Amino acid sequence: MRRRITKTIQRQQATIDMNNNKIKTLKRNMDDSETQVSQLQSKLRKAQAELAEAEERADLAESSLSRAAGRNRAPLGESLGRSTFQETLEISRKMMKKKNK
Secondary structure, three states: OHHHHHHHHHHHHHHHHHHHHHHHHHHHHHHHHHHHHHHHHHHHHHHHHHHHHHHHHHHHHHHHHHHHHHHHOOOOOOOOOOOHHHHHHHHHHHHHHHHHO
């Protein structure tokens, strides 16, 4: 009778140890997964910010192009003003400086 109880206790202890090891492994996996999620969220936010900046530059370029097209339709003898390309280039440089600060 005593042997049975001892064996039962040993089996239960082995099961407990095995379950504790599984829990430790699952916790480690969960921590790793949370780290990955955090890194991916950071990359997502960075990509969204870069997209917003690219869209803003595209809008500026588009409006500069529209202004240039309007200037090209001006009658001869009127001043064409500064180059649209130069304006766009200056705006892009300013935005890049802001981004790098």
